[in-house]
Amino acid sequence: MFQCAGLMGSWRLPDNTATDFLDLNHWLTMARRCEEAGVDFLFFADDYGYPVVAGGLPATAVRGGVQFPKADPMAILPALAAVTEKLGLVTTLSTTVEQPPMVARKMATLDHMTRGRIGWNIVTGAGQNASARLFGSPMTGHDQRYEIAADHVDLSLKLWEGCWDEGALLMDRETGVFADPDKVREIEHHGPHFSSQGVLTVPPGPQRTPMLFQAGASAPGRDLAAKYAEAVFLAAEVPALTEQIADIRRRAAVYGRDPQSIKFLIAGTFIVAPTDAEARQIRQRQLATRTLDDAAAAYAFFTGLDLSTMDPDQPLDPSAAQTETGRTNVERFLGPNAPTVRQILEEFQQNSVMGAPFIGAVQQVVDQAAATIAATGADGFLVQPDHTGTFDSFIDLIMPELRARGLVQTDLPAMTLRERLLGTDTPHLAADHPGSGYRNGAAALRS
Amino acid sequence: MTKKLAIGMFQTGGVRRTWNMPGRENDQNFTDLSYWTELAKKCEAAGVDFLFLADSYGYPTLNDTIIPTAIERNVQFSTIDSQMLMSALAAVTEKLGLVTTVSTMVEKPPTVTRQYRTLDHLSQGRMGWNIVTGSAQAASALLFGEPLMPHDARYAKADDHVELSLKYWEGCWDDDALLKDSSTGTWADPSKVHEIVHDGPYFAAKGVLVTPPSPQVTPTLFQAGASAAGRELAAKYAEAVFLAAESTALSAQIMDIRQRAEANGRGRDAVKCLIAGTFRVAGSVEEARAQHQAQIQSITLEHAATLYAYFTGVDLLALDLDQPMPASAANSDSGRTNVERFLGPNAPTMRQILEEFRANGVMGKPFLGTPEEIVDQAVAMIEATDADGFLVQPDPDGGHDLFFAQVLPEMRRRGLIKDELPGSTLREHLFGAGQVRLPDSHPGAAFRRESIRSGV
Numbered sequence: 001m002f003q004c005a006g007l008m009g010s011w012r013l014p015d016n017t018a019t020d021f022l023d024l025n026h027w028l029t030m031a032r033r034c035e036e037a038g039v040d041f042l043f044f045a046d047d048y049g050y051p052v053v054a055g056g057l058p059a060t061a062v063r064g065g066v067q068f069p070k071a072d073p074m075a076i077l078p079a080l081a082a083v084t085e086k087l088g089l090v091t092t093l094s095t096t097v098e099q100p101p102m103v104a105r106k107m108a109t110l111d112h113m114t115r116g117r118i119g120w121n122i123v124t125g126a127g128q129n130a131s132a133r134l135f136g137s138p139m140t141g142h143d144q145r146y147e148i149a150a151d152h153v154d155l156s157l158k159l160w161e162g163c164w165d166e167g168a169l170l171m172d173r174e175t176g177v178f179a180d181p182d183k184v185r186e187i188e189h190h191g192p193h194f195s196s197q198g199v200l201t202v203p204p205g206p207q208r209t210p211m212l213f214q215a216g217a218s219a220p221g222r223d224l225a226a227k228y229a230e231a232v233f234l235a236a237e238v239p240a241l242t243e244q245i246a247d248i249r250r251r252a253a254v255y256g257r258d259p260q261s262i263k264f265l266i267a268g269t270f271i272v273a274p275t276d277a278e279a280r281q282i283r284q285r286q287l288a289t290r291t292l293d294d295a296a297a298a299y300a301f302f303t304g305l306d307l308s309t310m311d312p313d314q315p316l317d318p319s320a321a322q323t324e325t326g327r328t329n330v331e332r333f334l335g336p337n338a339p340t341v342r343q344i345l346e347e348f349q350q351n352s353v354m355g356a357p358f359i360g361a362v363q364q365v366v367d368q369a370a371a372t373i374a375a376t377g378a379d380g381f382l383v384q385p386d387h388t389g390t391f392d393s394f395i396d397l398i399m400p401e402l403r404a405r406g407l408v409q410t411d412l413p414a415m416t417l418r419e420r421l422l423g424t425d426t427p428h429l430a431a432d433h434p435g436s437g438y439r440n441g442a443a444a445l446r447s
Numbered sequence: 448m449t450k451k452l453a454i455g456m457f458q459t460g461g462v463r464r465t466w467n468m469p470g471r472e473n474d475q476n477f478t479d480l481s482y483w484t485e486l487a488k489k490c491e492a493a494g495v496d497f498l499f500l501a502d503s504y505g506y507p508t509l510n511d512t513i514i515p516t517a518i519e520r521n522v523q524f525s526t527i528d529s530q531m532l533m534s535a536l537a538a539v540t541e542k543l544g545l546v547t548t549v550s551t552m553v554e555k556p557p558t559v560t561r562q563y564r565t566l567d568h569l570s571q572g573r574m575g576w577n578i579v580t581g582s583a584q585a586a587s588a589l590l591f592g593e594p595l596m597p598h599d600a601r602y603a604k605a606d607d608h609v610e611l612s613l614k615y616w617e618g619c620w621d622d623d624a625l626l627k628d629s630s631t632g633t634w635a636d637p638s639k640v641h642e643i644v645h646d647g648p649y650f651a652a653k654g655v656l657v658t659p660p661s662p663q664v665t666p667t668l669f670q671a672g673a674s675a676a677g678r679e680l681a682a683k684y685a686e687a688v689f690l691a692a693e694s695t696a697l698s699a700q701i702m703d704i705r706q707r708a709e710a711n712g713r714g715r716d717a718v719k720c721l722i723a724g725t726f727r728v729a730g731s732v733e734e735a736r737a738q739h740q741a742q743i744q745s746i747t748l749e750h751a752a753t754l755y756a757y758f759t760g761v762d763l764l765a766l767d768l769d770q771p772m773p774a775s776a777a778n779s780d781s782g783r784t785n786v787e788r789f790l791g792p793n794a795p796t797m798r799q800i801l802e803e804f805r806a807n808g809v810m811g812k813p814f815l816g817t818p819e820e821i822v823d824q825a826v827a828m829i830e831a832t833d834a835d836g837f838l839v840q841p842d843p844d845g846g847h848d849l850f851f852a853q854v855l856p857e858m859r860r861r862g863l864i865k866d867e868l869p870g871s872t873l874r875e876h877l878f879g880a881g882q883v884r885l886p887d888s889h890p891g892a893a894f895r896r897e898s899i900r901s902g903v
Binding site: 005007011012013014016019022023024029044048050053056057058059060063064065068069070071072074076077078079080081082083084097098099101102105106109110112113130132134135136137171173177178179181184189194195196197198199201202203205289315373445 | 458462466467469472478479480481484504506511512513515518520521524525526527528530531532533534535536537538539552553555557558561562564565566568569570575586589590591592627629632633635636640642645650651652653655656658660661745800833850
């Protein structure tokens, strides 16, 4: 279930509760609801960016609450861990912003606190132009960010898999030995972007390495996914999704990984009500709260491009694909039959980055969703919140139908997130994952 | 003494000693979230001002490699990331302050400010940031692949970091910026949300902290690290400092910090000085001393030396134990607090320093005896040092049950503890009801747009 620690759904509607995103009770209620409903995980998108237009924060973003404001989702997770036993918890951390030893330590801690239900969504970071200025550094180019990401994940895996052997932690009362110094070791890493020498001081949690997610569909993004991700989040139209999924599976095979072992989750926006007419009404109410100005601000956030300065009746100039901020939402609007700038704005006004919603009564919506899964080869959905910013309509109306059709399994016992999503009997990375190669001293510091 | 003491409970995210205690082996330990939530509830029930989590990315090293004793005996070694507990603790408490440690060497201002602002919202104004440059710098620098920055440069960087963090917290949102008006579709007033600009020796920035102001706006600022540079940082920015040393050293440090705070225009009482207090209760002083001795029997000299190396980078076992510390050690680029305290006239020998570390760690001598005797000693220490309260060290099992059951009631009986915590935010607990925001005399206040507009 997709969230961010910010305004979700349509905040201007009176029944929207996402405006409570700074209230801990809002999140506790949501986590409990998701746990009761038996969904697999709650997912938080995140970034340090915001829309930047003409060198500053546009008034539209502040007034309209467009990709602004935001809070830190990782800060929320510990409270959610305490009130859930089965629900997976996935958070997004940028490899451009967070250093590997910090990611390793925080995620290892959360792996313990959630008893193995934590996931890391690996991103290079949306809203890069704003984010770079916030951190006082020049914006790192798109492709280089992906090189950094690969190096970051490599080092993080060494820390998670390479420092503590199985059985290193003894806590032997007789001898007073806490851990076996021959089984706990410093690793070393000398990569193109990160160097490190040392040990992760958190002992391994149930999963050792958090379950690894990835989002970002540019070519380097797909490569990163193929190499490291256990689950991938995609948002695009059906033909593009089909192609992206097939491409990533192909690349995974080249990396020596079982292509079927990667789970693909696609953005699913469900506008559902007891009748089709009511669902369309909800949609209209929602659309009425969003302006084209809001859309332009949102688009600028994702891509760094200011559509309001372009000819609305022309498509994007192909050179726009070289934007260093974010490419997923430029590449999808190029090529043959490319939409005009006005059409892109309208798409963003209506659907943001998540693609067309399924709208209607329960049966037809589930039919459409099932057809999309069949057409794309995806494994499931990352469900967007409804207009209230919550998942109430999905949980109340869609989940029973999915259960009735045997499309979901919701009565699973508590287990690690990796076991739950991959259906494996090990909570640890698969043997064909590069991280598993760092066990038992393969990354050790050579003195 | 009529002064009401501030009481904070000192913890680290490290392993509980219970793993090694007969009959307690199956107690929940540091990787169980419920251990921490139960601890927070106990602190809340006891009515203390705050729970304080020390933290570091380092561990004992010598010659750029981890000391095996640290792994084997868990000397300043295994830990969780205590920031990853906070919202869970906030959820089970209502008044307890929550203070965490983040190093200015490790986390950058945008991440620090966003984390604390979010947590301050989730806890409804109870967060504190303990500003440190980071202990065990040698290990930490290697882990992050950075050169070891000299001691004073680290403090210059910390100063720059805190200034930028204050700009983000105080300078981005006017108090009345947030409207949340769905009828006009106006979330916030664009004229009242500002990008700040910073161009300092270590940090540059242009941007806005995108999380709206929380109840305290800026978390209550703590500082720990008693070198001259540390005290300078404290006198400039800290609202509370944590000090651990012998009584005479503490008096000098506290007097120095108060004088510097006054010289900075903040006033002598702007900084709450909290001293480490280790309380060991028994039927008598002799009994308490015997128990304390028994507890430290299992600590070898190697263990003590490993601990000392963690704090200072100095390998005492490689030196002549019957000599005092060489003066050159004070120029250590690791930590100086635990070197400077052992220099000067009447300096102890290094064997004596090791024994001190073996007996008392870095927190100094414990108060020993019956509850009444202990509180007498504690009061005497407060009066001798002019401290404002204690950062209470854990009981031998790592928790605070004994202190809450046996010492705190005696303190309350003598009127040493506030009957009720004033206000609902951490800053109010320490400075009185209504003191929710940084005071105007704090340098952070100068970054408020109202201040800038009125030319303050």
